[in-house]
Amino acid sequence: MVGGGQGAFIGGVHRIAARLDGQYALVAGALSSDPTRAAASAAELGLARSYDDYRQMAAREARRKDGIQAVAIVTPNHMHAGPAIEFLKRGIHVICDKPLTATMAEAKRLAKVAEASKALFILTHNYTGYPLIRQARAMIAAGDLGALRLVQVEYAQDWLTEAVASKQADWRTDPSRSGLGGALGDIGTHAWNLAAFVTGMEPEALAADLSSFVPGRALDDNAHVMLRYPGGAKGMLWASQVAPGNENGLRLRVYGAKGGLEWEQENPNRLWFTPFGQPKRLLTRNGAGALPEAQRVSRVPPGHPEGYLEGFANIYTEAAQAIRAHEAGDARPEGVLFPGLSDGLSGMRFVAACVQSAKRNAAWVAP
Amino acid sequence: MVGGGQGAFIGGVHRIAARLDGQYALVAGALSSDPTRAAASAAELGLARSYDDYRQMAAREARRKDGIQAVAIVTPNHMHAGPAIEFLKRGIHVICDKPLTATMAEAKRLAKVAEASKALFILTHNYTGYPLIRQARAMIAAGDLGALRLVQVEYAQDWLTEAVASKQADWRTDPSRSGLGGALGDIGTHAWNLAAFVTGMEPEALAADLSSFVPGRALDDNAHVMLRYPGGAKGMLWASQVAPGNENGLRLRVYGAKGGLEWEQENPNRLWFTPFGQPKRLLTRNGAGALPEAQRVSRVPPGHPEGYLEGFANIYTEAAQAIRAHEAGDARPEGVLFPGLSDGLSGMRFVAACVQSAKRNAAWVAP
């Protein structure tokens, strides 16, 4: 693991996600850019091998016979590209937190390396790991909604309603560490990715109006975006970190000529399906009507809720299956799905297009 | 009553709304543009006086000593201005269904007459009659949310998901009877009005993307709109009649620097209030925390749901109180509220601005 030392948030989530299905052992890390903190964090976690920085780690692990097979990168955005490139170059698989990078230039450099590498690149857009998101994707692919017309997606939070000083808030509102996007990069990319994953399509144009409501904030804390898809479907995307009463309000609604689907992250074990003209149906994770695509990433019976960590773990476990097959020279097992480089690049284009559109008074821009 | 004969929908709603609090008696009508149907409809309702058309009705009722004090106009949009002008000219109060008219030209003519008339003009944007909408308005006016930042409003339906032939669908999708807007005029104006009523502010610019998803439909059946308010607040408005699984999904969320409010029309007896940093609170109609502004338009204790007809009746009953005071030469009683001419004109400007914006590729337009 790179990053995720004391005081970090997402590193702990990655560790649980990796551990949950017993597919990974954490043995080495460069847990902090501060070597003292890195060592202390490693000791706390009982890591066998602690490094002062990711370059040292990549170099030495690559030389060991028992070196790591994969690395998790859980640093702030501007520290994704560097380590990812180092490990990919050495053929070590990379599991990287989103967004891909802080800048498009970094993204392009990383993409070049990733494409040339024999190692896999996995991006933890974790919400795609929820079983009912897999169900929604499969239903749409099967035509259950008919031709898609509308995609209404939003991710609303409230934790940045006021100016806050904290390790978590600081880098997310700092352009030099977060990149061009504030709410856009932090949660807007999740909404963007989720909509694409479920619908199987990406907008060809978007028009964005960005705001920074809290005085002194350098990056957007609210994004209003209209979407146009090839073929005529339309959408709206709303990302906000200043909407009091919303914790992690990621919600997706998709409507087609034959039906509609509605889902909310905060209660992810429910999916509403309305075949047009019929009563609304409540599909539950692993319940009646569950498709194989959803069941394969679900662990317990319906009515016993699975949550955020299980969804996150699904990305890790799918990655493990892909890595095993990859190393064995086998085809990827049927059904294995995880976000990767192209999703990351798409997210970067989304942020850039929104920023560009906003500068041009919400003109339509191709992402 | 003008309009509301056999086969009509909204006329019956107006009749119940008028009757509910015992403030009106229905005694005369020109219930249909077809004189035979008008007479048959009047007989069915036991009306004392039935007229062939609204001109006849206005002229004769104005001459009677016991002539009507007020008229309800419940015709399709293009038939609002004509009768409204006739009755207003004669000093008969007008209670008119929304939107104000089908065209801006009609709206301006009507406005001129209404301003000159000694009679009142009431527009039945009925959702403003819900007690918890009054509560929300009062809370915002009192500063409970702090400075407003975000207005997310939507009105989603699904009944026009496919091409339908019915009296109700026909005129709503016909430009010559409905005006420039389809979903925009029919339900978008409700969303627009509700947001304005609750927040006390109107956008200074909007950018709209309109669609007609059903082949052959002449008017929009889906509208995506971004909003900019004076002072920097932002908003999104979504109106759709092609979203399967939505019956009358009018939802309003308002967020400010100090808190948030969330409300849904389909379960109107609940209002969510989150003071930032505190647990979400569920305010119920007439329950703990109910303000006088809400209690005065509520009839039964909390937990006994009031619905659409009660909210509609509140407009009628408020109008009756205003009419009585007006005729007595008294000031309007404190707290009496109903939408009127300015709301109607605002709605017309909203539709026109959306259509203009859409034609200019969703450019920003002042409504």
Add this chain to the structure above:
Amino acid sequence: MVGGGQGAFIGGVHRIAARLDGQYALVAGALSSDPTRAAASAAELGLARSYDDYRQMAAREARRKDGIQAVAIVTPNHMHAGPAIEFLKRGIHVICDKPLTATMAEAKRLAKVAEASKALFILTHNYTGYPLIRQARAMIAAGDLGALRLVQVEYAQDWLTEAVASKQADWRTDPSRSGLGGALGDIGTHAWNLAAFVTGMEPEALAADLSSFVPGRALDDNAHVMLRYPGGAKGMLWASQVAPGNENGLRLRVYGAKGGLEWEQENPNRLWFTPFGQPKRLLTRNGAGALPEAQRVSRVPPGHPEGYLEGFANIYTEAAQAIRAHEAGDARPEGVLFPGLSDGLSGMRFVAACVQSAKRNAAWVAP
């Protein structure tokens, strides 16, 4: 109307319910046992004829050519039997609030008169007027749930959590005016009646544990009851007025060998139906899957909520249809349904059986 003067609650509800569909005109009343208040109340309501007491009213109205056809009795429980008997004896139809009477002796006297009368007796167990309750009843009668096994019904309120002094609370907690039952009579009878109406069956035995949690309260404020039905179905009934957070929490769940139904009064426009082994379906009032039995007592399209007053009005309107047919010597129109004498007697037996069971330490008692 008898009762319902100034300061009363349920009288106003009856007046709105009678008015809502335009089937009744209120012309006469003995609105209070205090003649001065009766007169003042009548003046306020614009009643043509006000009486000092119900005996005077019954006698004089019966003699008038234009005398009332029906009377609404909206007094406290101990004042139901007296007026009901007076009017029924004179052939005037009676619409009486529940429970039937305060004592079983009164109930029996009233029953004898009602059975002998040529007039109709209607008991306003208003919750049976909700469209989706009609839907549930029709679905169960049609066998959609298979053989019934379980009836879980509850009515939870919180307004008597503490000792309160008010006109409404006083008589409800006073045995001389309320009868044997506190919460039992006030809301337990509603739960009992609703379960019977929907399932079409009544328990053959019950075991009840009653409590009075508030010191000094003479009647029960909480009732726990187990139910046994002929044929082996079982049930639980909970009625409470001391459950903080519950306003009018009347909830009914019925389960059979083939499926389940779930409904809550506070959001009465939704009915959950689960055919065993299939996803839960959300049936809405007048929405997809609505049966004729529900549609005939519904006024507006799905998604526009109807509430407590509309359900109450349905009882009045059904009664009006029955009265008209009755007076014309016709058969009752198909589908017309309202609670009457037998429901009232059943409610009385329910209260008496609960009290008797509770005295015998929750022994099984036949109601």
Add this chain to the structure above:
Amino acid sequence: MVGGGQGAFIGGVHRIAARLDGQYALVAGALSSDPTRAAASAAELGLARSYDDYRQMAAREARRKDGIQAVAIVTPNHMHAGPAIEFLKRGIHVICDKPLTATMAEAKRLAKVAEASKALFILTHNYTGYPLIRQARAMIAAGDLGALRLVQVEYAQDWLTEAVASKQADWRTDPSRSGLGGALGDIGTHAWNLAAFVTGMEPEALAADLSSFVPGRALDDNAHVMLRYPGGAKGMLWASQVAPGNENGLRLRVYGAKGGLEWEQENPNRLWFTPFGQPKRLLTRNGAGALPEAQRVSRVPPGHPEGYLEGFANIYTEAAQAIRAHEAGDARPEGVLFPGLSDGLSGMRFVAACVQSAKRNAAWVAP
């Protein structure tokens, strides 16, 4: 681990729960009573040491220097006591699935051994591991509800609505493997335990009506129980496996003189709190108002749902903390909570009392 081989359900849950926080390594097992299946299961899981039966395992592990510190027992009910006794005798900590045993005789034998053992005994009543259940318990202990009056608890499922033949269903409906209780033992004990855990009190008497609705079923599939607590509080407990539309409907509502709490297992990240006379508040896991007792067993921020596995893992992790302290001779760390022997014995008394009460026609019985 004892039990949990191929085809088992709860074993897999225990393994994930043990692994989630990285506090346990699974190294040895007697995974099936069938030695071939035991070996195959162990190989599949990569276990270092597989045993033919639990006696062999207990004996040999106790002799090893690197023998297991704790064993998880995840067999059907009738196979709890045997292994638990063997391991406890040898000073190996036992983490045992619920209910305690199949029979009271076994329970007493086990209790004697457990009390004499220097090892700990942990019973996985996993629902007590939910953060908001800890919150509810702490709030009640702090007096936020005032004196408790009412405990309404239920656990409704539907998977046994029809006769099913499966490994999971077979032993649960077989008295020789499940014990006296069907639904009672399987889920009723969870409801019983949860109510006791949250309220801090146990009933002094209960009256139970048991049913077996599915023909040929030897054990109860539905239990209706009334509860009486010392001091006058009352309760109802409903456990059912034949209620179509319920997956794992464990719901707890507790009401006191000053307020109420309501919680549902299927959406466990929400807790409703109503201080009497104030609006209902929605408390979320780790959200505003979260108490330290809840936060210490929560991993991720509010709005990111934790579920069944996390709650289960909390029991394991709490046990690990207790075991460490125990082995170090230290006091148990503050706040560490898990169900144990006394909870298991209470559950056994609950089942026995219900069965006895049911045989005596629902007479009151002390559990």
